[in-house]
Amino acid sequence: MELANKKISGTKIKRNLLPYYYLVPAFLIMGVITFYPLIYQVIISFTNFETKHLLLGLNSPELKFVGLKNYIDIFTGALPVENFNFFRVLEFNFWWALSNVFLHVPAGVLIAVMLNTEGLWLKKLYRALYILPVVVPPIVVATVWRNIFDEQYGAMNQLLTSISILFGHLDPVHLRWLTEYKPPIPGFLPGAPLTLAYYAMMIANFWLGWPLMSVIATGALQSIPKDLYEAAAIDGATGFQQFRNITIPLLTPAMMPAAVYGFTITFNLFGLVFFMTGGGPARSTELLVTFAYNLVRNLRWFGVAAAFAVIIFFVALVVLLITNRITRATQSYSEA
Amino acid sequence: MASVTFQNVEKKFGDLTIIKSLNINVEDKEFLVLVGPSGCGKTTALRLLAGLEEITSGEIKIGERTVNDVAPKDRDIAMVFQSYALYPHLSVYDNMAFGLKLRKTPKEDIKRRVNEAADILGIQELLQRKPRQLSGGQRQRVAVGRAIVREPKVFLFDEPLSNLDAKLRVQMRAEISKLHQRLKTTFIYVTHDQTEAMTMATRIAVINKGNLQQLDTPQNLYDHPNNLFVAGFIGSPAMNFFPSKIVKNGDKIYVDSGDFKVQIPNDLAGPYKGMDGKNVIFGIRPENIHDPEFAPSNIYGEKVTAKVDVTELMGNETLLYLVSGKNVFVGRVDPRSHLRVGHETDVIFDMGKFHIFDATTEEAVR
Ligand SMILES: Nc1ncnc2c1ncn2[C@@H]1O[C@H](COP(=O)(O)OP(=O)(O)OP(=O)(O)O)[C@@H](O)[C@H]1O
Ligand SMILES: [Mg+2]
Numbered sequence: 030m031e032l033a034n035k036k037i038s039g040t041k042i043k044r045n046l047l048p049y050y051y052l053v054p055a056f057l058i059m060g061v062i063t064f065y066p067l068i069y070q071v072i073i074s075f076t077n078f079e080t081k082h083l084l085l086g087l088n089s090p091e092l093k094f095v096g097l098k099n100y101i102d103i104f105t106g107a108l109p110v111e112n113f114n115f116f117r118v119l120e121f122n123f124w125w126a127l128s129n130v131f132l133h134v135p136a137g138v139l140i141a142v143m144l145n146t147e148g149l150w151l152k153k154l155y156r157a158l159y160i161l162p163v164v165v166p167p168i169v170v171a172t173v174w175r176n177i178f179d180e181q182y183g184a185m186n187q188l189l190t191s192i193s194i195l196f197g198h199l200d201p202v203h204l205r206w207l208t209e210y211k212p213p214i215p216g217f218l219p220g221a222p223l224t225l226a227y228y229a230m231m232i233a234n235f236w237l238g239w240p241l242m243s244v245i246a247t248g249a250l251q252s253i254p255k256d257l258y259e260a261a262a263i264d265g266a267t268g269f270q271q272f273r274n275i276t277i278p279l280l281t282p283a284m285m286p287a288a289v290y291g292f293t294i295t296f297n298l299f300g301l302v303f304f305m306t307g308g309g310p311a312r313s314t315e316l317l318v319t320f321a322y323n324l325v326r327n328l329r330w331f332g333v334a335a336a337f338a339v340i341i342f343f344v345a346l347v348v349l350l351i352t353n354r355i356t357r358a359t360q361s362y363s364e365a
Numbered sequence: 366m367a368s369v370t371f372q373n374v375e376k377k378f379g380d381l382t383i384i385k386s387l388n389i390n391v392e393d394k395e396f397l398v399l400v401g402p403s404g405c406g407k408t409t410a411l412r413l414l415a416g417l418e419e420i421t422s423g424e425i426k427i428g429e430r431t432v433n434d435v436a437p438k439d440r441d442i443a444m445v446f447q448s449y450a451l452y453p454h455l456s457v458y459d460n461m462a463f464g465l466k467l468r469k470t471p472k473e474d475i476k477r478r479v480n481e482a483a484d485i486l487g488i489q490e491l492l493q494r495k496p497r498q499l500s501g502g503q504r505q506r507v508a509v510g511r512a513i514v515r516e517p518k519v520f521l522f523d524e525p526l527s528n529l530d531a532k533l534r535v536q537m538r539a540e541i542s543k544l545h546q547r548l549k550t551t552f553i554y555v556t557h558d559q560t561e562a563m564t565m566a567t568r569i570a571v572i573n574k575g576n577l578q579q580l581d582t583p584q585n586l587y588d589h590p591n592n593l594f595v596a597g598f599i600g601s602p603a604m605n606f607f608p609s610k611i612v613k614n615g616d617k618i619y620v621d622s623g624d625f626k627v628q629i630p631n632d633l634a635g636p637y638k639g640m641d642g643k644n645v646i647f648g649i650r651p652e653n654i655h656d657p658e659f660a661p662s663n664i665y666g667e668k669v670t671a672k673v674d675v676t677e678l679m680g681n682e683t684l685l686y687l688v689s690g691k692n693v694f695v696g697r698v699d700p701r702s703h704l705r706v707g708h709e710t711d712v713i714f715d716m717g718k719f720h721i722f723d724a725t726t727e728e729a730v731r
Contacts, residue, residue, distance in 0.1 A: 254448065254450065256446050256448055256450040257450050257452060257453075259415075259417050259437075259444075259446070259450065260444070260446060260450040260452075260511075261452075261463070262416075262417070262436075262437045262438060263415060263416075263417075263437045263438060263442065263443065263444050263464075264438070264463050264464035264467060264511075264515070265438035265464050265467040265468055266438070266463075266467055270467060274452075274463070275452065278454040279453070279454060
């Protein structure tokens with residue numbers, strides 16, 4: 030009896046271990062390319078690691094452990110970097126992600142609904158066209174938009190000029206899109222000035238951002254049963270009431286995760302920001318990720334940059350936890 | 366409270382004519398069932414009436430009003446969809462209240478009407494649930510409830526019971542009939558289940574391929590089908606048909622199927638006297654075929670020799686699948702019958718209850 034019991038529990042343990050054997054290769058690879066650098070980074074975030082330490086790494090004789098100094102310097106703005114305030118960057122970063130998503134999702138949904146109209150010509154062509162921005166490399170996108178917002182020759186100022194001529198103002202418009210530091214609407218976001226460059230980036234990123242939302246909304250729209258609209262029409266709903274009472278609530282389960290995804294992507298949107306404004310002017314459009322990159326590329330402060338990356342990690346963790354909450358809270362209404 | 370009229374209604378989808386010149390008069394407070402095989406255009410007819418599809422030509426009236434160009438919401442109708450079409454994100458209460466809210470009905474009124482409907486349908490305790498938390502039968506009730514609270518002039522039902530199991534279907538059938546008696550409103554009900562049609566309707570419209578075949582009370586449809594299609598569609602098991610010839614012999618008229626010959630009783634033979642030699646289709650319902658041992662004595666019994674191919678014992682009756690030459694037919698006989706598979710026997714046709722159809726036009730001759 031006892032023997033039998035032992036045998037059973039023995040195979041049980043073996044069976045329970047089996048999944049872990051399967052995971053070993055993945056863990057080995059992740060250990061080398063993910064965990065090792067991760068831990069290494071946490072360690073050097075407590076040091077004054079600089080370019081000269083690159084050769085010997087942690088074995089460098091002059092490498093000094095400075096405790097929490099890097100972290101404190103970042104939070105208190107004691108870094109000898111111009112125009113740097115961690116909390117302003119953090120606030121701007123959140124605002125940047127949030128304001129983008131708040132534009133992209135409704136715009137994507139609206140355009141999807143319009144393109145979903147029955148009997149619309151060339152529907153498939155539009156759907157293929159509007160997905161194009163998503164597949165253009167960020168550096169190309171950023172360069173094109175930087176040229177559009179060029180203050181001398183940019184298309185944007187030329188467009189505004191020709192519009193203002195229509196209204197009788199003959200002077201050429203000379204908005205310094207990417208270099209003007211004075212915010213056009215002072216105090217719009219308390220604590221973090223929103224310069225013209227922010228609006229320019231919003232415009233560029235709008236072009237990048239809505240198509241994906243539209244694709245997702247189009248898919249979700251097609252899964253809303255037609256008879257719900259018919260039932261609503263008989264119940265007395267006008268087209269707009271159907272949109273409000275049927276389309277919106279039934280799109281929400283699909284759009285919520287999309288919005289969350291859009292938020293995280295935009296929150297860390299390195300490519301467009303770095304290549305379009307480089308975080309300027311005066312760091313007003315700096316994101317956490319672009320700033321961290323600057324610390325390494327321009328200043329070569331590996332220790333500070335590592336500390337910054339650790340901070341970003343925790344910020345991202347908080348974002349992830351919150352967004353996870355949101356996605357889980359919006360379950361789908363599907364049957365069964 | 367309104368009559369409904371289809372006048373020469375035609376519906377085309379592109380080049381495809383789905384409904385050709387439909388004429389139906391539904392009287393006020395009537396329970397009209399539209400019945401017909403799958404794809405015959407029942408749902409389309411209902412959707413035309415609801416305003417969900419535009420008619421190609423003709424006229425639809427609700428009461429005295431022509432509604433051809435009236436929006437669905439202004440037709441004063443309510444519809445129960447086959448899929449129920451409940452709003453998945455709204456509670457049962459809000460599903461039922463939706464239409465009233467849109468019409469800016471006062472809150473207390475909405476509450477009263479929803480509660481009344483919930484009482485009638487026995488769904489009081491479900492009001493706070495979401496549709497996905499309901500069984501099929503409960504969803505069906507909610508869909509009916511959503512129609513009731515609107516207090517429309519006409520109720521439209523599109524196969525509301527087809528997603529339910531057999532037992533629930535029987536129960537809901539009775540409940541919808543009761544509802545009709547209670548609400549005293551016009552009901553138009555689509556089904557392809559002829560049992561549903563027979564049990565619920567005050568009148569039935571049989572439709573085939575977009576044409577009205579016959580519009581009559583259930584009993585009249587059953588006893589006096591106008592044509593071969595109606596005869597075959599109404600009744601289960603279906604009526605037996607035998608391609609035959611009318612044969613006159615002296616002053617007696619016979620139906621000759623080639624394999625058997627039965628006499629038409631003299632007092633019923635009038636319409637067939639001049640048809641000697643004509644091709645017809647002879648029809649007789651299974652319950653009018655008897656086991657000789659148990660055949661009632663007061664009928665015009667005619668013997669037909671046949672072989673029992675299959676028997677189905679149902680308890681309260683026995684179905685015999687019989688073969689006579691090239692003809693296969695069904696008899697519904699007394700359950701005490703001793704006839705078994707393989708028996709060669711005479712069965713009795715009750716010639717007081719036969720049907721004759723013209724072989725080419727398929728119209729009833731009577
Ligand atoms: N929107 C449409 N476009 C083209 N053809 C259609 C459309 N709606 C229905 N039809 C066709 O019209 C015919 C009748 O359809 P309908 O839905 O009215 O049938 P039904 O009698 O309700 O059948 P069922 O019992 O299967 O529900 C079918 O052949 C169908 O294919
Ligand atoms: Mg149908």
